[in-house]
Structure formats: structure tokens, C-alpha cells
Amino acid sequence: MNTSISTANPWAKWQESLVTESFAYARRLAQLPSLLQRAQLVKKGVTPSTLVYEEDRLKLLHYPGKEPPRYATPLVIVFALVNRPYILDLKVGRSVVSHFVERGFDTYLIDWGSPTYADRHLTIDDHVNGYISNVVDFVRERAGAAQVSLLGYCMGGTMSSIFTALHQERVKNLILLATGIDFSTREGLLNLWARPEYFDVDKFVEAFGNCPAEFLQMSFLMLKPVQNLLEKPLNFFEKADDPDAVNDFLTLETWLNDNIPVAGEVYREFVKYLYQQNLLVQNKMPVGKHTVDLRKITCPVLNIMAKGDDLVPCAQSMPFNDLVSSTDRKSIAIPAGHIGLAIGGKAQRDVWPHTCDWLAARS
Amino acid sequence: MNEEHDSTNHPTEQWMAFQRVWGETFNKMMQLGFTFSPDCAPPDFMRQMRSGIFQALGHSWEQFLRSPEFMEGMKQSMDSAIAFRKMTNDLFSKVRHETHAVARDDIDAVMLTVRHMETRVLDRLDELAARLDDVAGHLNGNGSHPDPAAQDEPTPKTQPPKNRGKNPTSRS
Numbered sequence: 001m002n003t004s005i006s007t008a009n010p011w012a013k014w015q016e017s018l019v020t021e022s023f024a025y026a027r028r029l030a031q032l033p034s035l036l037q038r039a040q041l042v043k044k045g046v047t048p049s050t051l052v053y054e055e056d057r058l059k060l061l062h063y064p065g066k067e068p069p070r071y072a073t074p075l076v077i078v079f080a081l082v083n084r085p086y087i088l089d090l091k092v093g094r095s096v097v098s099h100f101v102e103r104g105f106d107t108y109l110i111d112w113g114s115p116t117y118a119d120r121h122l123t124i125d126d127h128v129n130g131y132i133s134n135v136v137d138f139v140r141e142r143a144g145a146a147q148v149s150l151l152g153y154c155m156g157g158t159m160s161s162i163f164t165a166l167h168q169e170r171v172k173n174l175i176l177l178a179t180g181i182d183f184s185t186r187e188g189l190l191n192l193w194a195r196p197e198y199f200d201v202d203k204f205v206e207a208f209g210n211c212p213a214e215f216l217q218m219s220f221l222m223l224k225p226v227q228n229l230l231e232k233p234l235n236f237f238e239k240a241d242d243p244d245a246v247n248d249f250l251t252l253e254t255w256l257n258d259n260i261p262v263a264g265e266v267y268r269e270f271v272k273y274l275y276q277q278n279l280l281v282q283n284k285m286p287v288g289k290h291t292v293d294l295r296k297i298t299c300p301v302l303n304i305m306a307k308g309d310d311l312v313p314c315a316q317s318m319p320f321n322d323l324v325s326s327t328d329r330k331s332i333a334i335p336a337g338h339i340g341l342a343i344g345g346k347a348q349r350d351v352w353p354h355t356c357d358w359l360a361a362r363s
Numbered sequence: 364m365n366e367e368h369d370s371t372n373h374p375t376e377q378w379m380a381f382q383r384v385w386g387e388t389f390n391k392m393m394q395l396g397f398t399f400s401p402d403c404a405p406p407d408f409m410r411q412m413r414s415g416i417f418q419a420l421g422h423s424w425e426q427f428l429r430s431p432e433f434m435e436g437m438k439q440s441m442d443s444a445i446a447f448r449k450m451t452n453d454l455f456s457k458v459r460h461e462t463h464a465v466a467r468d469d470i471d472a473v474m475l476t477v478r479h480m481e482t483r484v485l486d487r488l489d490e491l492a493a494r495l496d497d498v499a500g501h502l503n504g505n506g507s508h509p510d511p512a513a514q515d516e517p518t519p520k521t522q523p524p525k526n527r528g529k530n531p532t533s534r535s
Contacts, residue, residue, distance in 0.1 A: 117467070121478055189428055198438045200445075207448040222428065226421040234413070 028240035038246065042254045045086040047098045049109070053138050057113030058131050060138070063101045070104030071363035073172045074143040076136060077109040078163075080155035081127075081266060082216055084258045085111050087342055088153065091251050094343040099352040103360065105149075108139055110156075113260075120209040120264035125288030127266060128163045136163070136170050147172035149359060153342065154178050154312060155270070158280070161320070162287055165296045173362050175302045175355065178312045178341050181294075181320040183278045187313035189223050194275035201271040211267040213259035223310045252339070281323060294320075300328035300362050304351060306341040307333050330358070387423070 009015075053060035077097070079085035088109065089097040100107045110132070115122065139148050149172050152160030157179025164171045183191055193199060205211070221228045239245035262270075279285040285292040301324055305317045314333055321329040334351055336344045341351070427433055456466040 118470075118474065120471075121474060189425075192429060192434070193437065195434075198434050199441065203445050204441070207445045207452065224421065225428075226417055226424050230420075231417045 059111040063107040069106035073363040074106040078152040078156035103356040115263040122263040149173040151175040185315040205264040210261040294323040297324035306336040311338040
């Protein structure tokens with residue numbers, strides 16, 4: 001009967017689809033009111049952890065694992081200052097942390113906390129030679145190890161590189177994830193928007209104190225406005241009756257909207273020294289009383305990048321391996337975005353098991 | 364200084380470039396409509412069309428967000444936001460001072476003083492630690508005079524003082 005209708009009426013498929021889609025739309029609409037409630041149930045971090053160290057707003061989480069560590073060198077994960085770190089432990093099957101813990105690494109994660117107005121004068125020096133340095137010493141003492149491995153994500157990667165350049169003797173391995181190093185590239189919109197003729201960072205910090213979370217959020221949204229403001233909500237609506245898809249969406253959106261401000265001085269230094277003057281690749285970046293020389297990095301380096309990263313384009317991370325003195329250095333670039341690099345299917349399937357192998361051979 | 368500026372300095376050229384971007388977008392969107400036939404699976408066709416439209420729009424927006432017009436507009440709105448913020452900051456400071464209350468500027472001044480004092484104390488501790496190392500070296504018989512050149516570029520501390528933070532597990 002269907003065949004006869006379809007031959008007689010070329011629009012039969014469309015009529016049938018109109019009915020089916022109308023019911024589907026009604027079903028999806030019915031799901032929407034419960035979303036807010038379900039969003040509040042989203043868990044932030046899934047791997048069991050204990051708080052082992054606190055300093056000001058910083059918290060150091062330790063992931064004990066089910067068995068004692070198999071490797072002598074502990075791993076410290078340094079997250080960025082602009083978001084919460086639980087993206088690295090988002091949910092079961094999408095957790096970077098769990099890869100390392102399950103492989104037997106003694107894993108620690110730095111949660112920077114949210115800076116208040118009182119923290120506006122904190123500099124990169126305070127973060128690198130203060131907080132990270134203290135955390136690394138605490139972990140070395142706790143684990144009885146002479147050195148640690150560092151994994152830095154985004155801004156945390158830049159700070160890890162700076163720390164390693166200044167304190168190479170305390171770092172055994174360095175893993176960078178979507179890390180901005182060479183800011184001369186024009187690929188990224190942030191590099192264009194931060195140019196000194198368009199953005200006076202001194203006046204901005206003077207007026208606002210810390211860089212507001214809303215400003216950062218808006219800047220990130222504007223990198224891909226059509227995708228973020230139109231395509232994403234529509235794609236989500238089409239899957240609103242699929243509980244797994246809704247859960248994935250809510251988990252990620254909860255993190256994306258969980259922005260925190262950046263301490264004013266850190267923001268000023270990042271924009272001025274990196275985005276505007278690109279001093280790190282020239283080995284001229286001042287950090288407190290020191291000048292960062294990337295050539296002092298001699299440990300094994302693994303540089304992981306995302307080809308579709310609109311926040312930190314590959315061209316911004318790629319030069320790192322040529323700027324250091326390490327002989328054991330490797331780059332990996334996968335087709336993913338800035339966040340997909342951590343939680344995407346390909347990253348979870350290929351990149352993180354491979355990274356664990358790389359680290360295991362050097363720990 | 365940069366290609367975007369050099370190629371689109373004249374306002375007419377800028378307007379033409381802007382028009383061209385959006386003209387191309389609508390052209391691409393129209394072309395999608397002509398690929399339609401009743402035999403296409405309806406939801407797939409709609410998705411394909413929507414994806415094409417978003418792709419074209421995304422591309423146009425990307426170009427627009429890189430254009431001097433947008434950058435200039437962004438600069439102006441940032442300047443306005445900063446000026447407004449400074450104005451409100453000044454106003455609130457004045458109100459607080461008039462009522463003999465403490466303003467944010469005062470707290471800032473105190474914080475900066477504390478930071479300067481902290482820096483001076485830490486610098487002094489660094490010097491003392493270096494001198495102690497030197498003395499210890501002399502006592503062990505392998506002391507060396509500090510290299511004046513090395514003092515220009517202070518080396519980072521390899522053994523910083525005891526952790527400043529708290530260890531919740533050891534407290535409990």
C-alpha cells in the first residue's frame with residue numbers, strides 16, 4: 001500500500017515525515033522543563049579523590065586508585081586558570097584522570113579555585129614560583145620522589161612550561177595539552193582581538209580588577225557564534241528525547257558555563273607578554289626576578305594538539321618542541337577541538353592510552 | 364602593518380568587502396534550495412540544508428569577526444565599558460569616603476603595601492639563604508666565592524622554604 005501511495009504521490013515521504021517529526025518535536029518539548037532539574041544533578045568529577053594540600057584558594061586533589069602506584073614518579077596535572085578542572089574527570093568513559101589512575105600513576109590535580117578581588121595582584125610568578133613550586137615540593141616529599149611529571153592543559157600548559165624552564169631539576173617529564181607557546185600566529189581570533197591597538201589590557205585590569213568570568217565566557221562564545229548560539233542548541237533539541245545525549249550535553253554545558261574570573265595581574269601578564277609581545281618564544285619572558293629560557297628544558301616532552309582547536313590553534317603549540325633542548329620529544333595532533341582533545345571519543349580511545357604508554361616508559 | 368588593514372583601508376572598499384561576504388553567504392544558502400527533490404529523505408534533507416546554511420553563516424561570521432570594522436567596533440565598546448566602570452568605581456569611592464567608610468581603593472593600597480613588604484622579606488630571606496649556603500660551603504672546605512655575573516640573573520630556588528599551604532590529611 002505504501003508503495004502505491006509513494007508512486008502516486010511523490011510527497012508521501014514528506015507527509016509521513018511531517019507527522020513523525022511533529023510527534024518527535026512534542027516528545028522533545030515535553031522533556032525540556034525537567035532539564036534544569038537534571039542539570040543540577042550533574043556530578044563534578046567522578047574518580048574518587050582526597051584533598052591533600054591547600055594553599056589560599058588552591059586545592060590539590062590526590063587520586064589514590066584501587067592499588068598502590070606502579071610507577072615511582074608522581075604525575076601532577078596543572079589546569080588552566082579560566083575554568084574548573086573537572087573537565088579532565090568529567091564522567092565515566094570521558095575522564096583523562098581515570099586513564100592515569102587505572103594505569104597505576106600516582107596522580108594529583110591542581111584546582112586553582114576562584115580568585116576573589118583580594119587576589120587581583122597575584123602574578124604568574126606567584127602561580128609558578130609560588131603555588132606550583134610548593135605543590136611540586138609537597139608531592140615530591142609525599143611520594144618520596146626526587147622529581148615529578150607535569151601535565152599542563154591550555155594556560156596550565158604554558159605555566160608548566162615556564163615552571164619546567166625555571167626548575168628543570170624537579171621535572172622528569174612534561175606533557176602539554178593544547179598549550180599556547182607561540183602567539184605570533186594569526187589563526188586564532190583571540191590573537192587578533194588581543195592586539196595592542198584594539199585592546200588596552202592595562203586600562204581593562206585597572207578598571208575591572210580581575211578579568212570577569214562573563215567577559216571570558218563571551219569571548220569564547222564569540223569564537224564560533226553560529227555554532228555555539230544556533231547550531232548547538234538546535235542539535236541538542238533534536239536529541240532531547242535521548243537520555244544519554246541529554247546527559248552528555250548537560251555535563252559538558254555545566255562545565256562550559258562554570259567559568260571563573262582570572263586574577264587581574266596574571267591576565268595582564270598573559271595578554272601583554274604572550275598575546276601582545278610574544279616573549280616566551282623569544283626566551284625573554286619575565287617571571288618575577290627571572291627570565292624564562294625554554295632552552296633550559298631538557299626532559300622528555302610530549303606535546304598534544306587539536307587540529308580543530310579555535311582557542312589554541314595548532315600553530316600556537318607546534319613550535320614548542322623546536323624551542324627546547326630535550327632530545328626525547330614528540331608531538332601528536334588529532335582531529336578534535338580544544339575540549340574534544342580531553343574528552344572526545346578519539347582522544348579517549350587513542351590519545352590517552354598512548355600518553356599513558358609514553359609516560360609509563362619514562363616514569 | 365597587516366594585510367586586513369592594507370587591503371581594506373578605504374571605507375568604500377570596507378563596505379564592498381562586507382557586502383561581498385554576506386552576498387556569498389546568501390548565494391550559498393540559495394544554492395542549497397535548488398538541490399531539493401521530493402525523493403530526498405525529508406529529515407536528512409532538512410538537516411543537510413540546515414548544516415549548509417550554518418556552515419555558510421559560520422564562514423561569513425568568521426570573516427566578519429576578523430574584519431577591521433568589527434575590531435574597531437569592539438575597541439569602541441571596550442573603551443565605553445572601561446570608562447563606565449571607572450566612572451562607577453570613582454563614584455562609589457567618593458560616596459564611601461564622604462561617609463567616612465573604607466573604599467576599594469583604600470583596600471588596594473593596603474594590599475599593595477603588604478605585597479611590597481612580603482617581597483622585601485622574601486628577597487632578604489633569599490639573600491640570607493644564599494649566604495648560609497656560602498658559609499656552609501666554606502665550613503665544609505669547598506666554599507666558592509659567588510660569581511658576580513650570576514647575581515644579575517638570580518637562579519630559581521631549588522629548595523623553597525617549607526610549604527606555605529596546609530595539609531588536611533595530616534591535620535585530621
